[in-house]
Amino acid sequence: MGCILKGGGGLYSRLAVGAVLLAAGSGSRMGNRPKCLLELGGVPLIRRQLIALSGAGVDELVVVLGHYAEQIEPAVKDFPVTLVRNLDPDAGQVSSLRLGLQALSSRIDTVLVALADQPLINSQDINDLIGAYKKRPEGAQVVQPTVDGQPANPVMFSGDVREQILAGEARVGCKQWQAAHAEAVFRWETANQRYRTDVDSLEDIEALAKRTGHRLRWPPHLTEAV
Secondary structure, rough: OOOOOEEEOOEEEEOOOOEEEEOOOOOOOHOOOOOOOOOOOOOHHHHHHHHHHHHHHOEEEEEEEOHHHHHHHHHHHOOOOOOEEEOHHHHHHHHHHHHHEEEEEEEOOOEEEEEEEOOOOOOOHHHHHHHHHHHOOOOOOEHHHHHHOOOOOOEEEEEEHHHHHHHOOOOHHHHHHHOOOOHEEEEEEEEOOHHHHHOOHHHHHHHHHHOOOOOOOOHHHHHOOO
């Protein structure tokens, strides 16, 4: 469990945070290409996520790959991460989440689940989410960012939730746990649109450029859709 540190505001818990970064999808709406390799400022989105998580002081990082694992691995292999392959990624995101949760060590008492297709998330955003988790209401075990009333990502939850998910049926992930335990979910209201910004389709790339001026580009070897 996390140790207890003394700060200016008294005693507080030093959370041992483990992050699971999901990057196993087929990218079917992106012309069957790994959308996490889209680049912003010449940096692949998956690396930008790892930089943000590392910069926020996350203690462990697990990256779950599936489709395109061979193409994605070179972009992340120099990071201190645990790579996990979902051999059946078409089984859905829940299967990837469960593999990631299993790969975290027992010392982790809080889990952060991130998506590899959120181009604008930075270290401060991760720190703000961790801060919201630390200040969550008593009894809350999940913190879900909410922007303009809409659920956003990343999401954080307790080690107890991790254990309950893994002990449950294969179809049970974070969303299913939240649906069954709504009273234990803290919906953290924030105006930060970066938590709601992801790219699932070619249209999303154009919308992002129009809205923010940030232009995502494919690396040369992925310029042509399959």
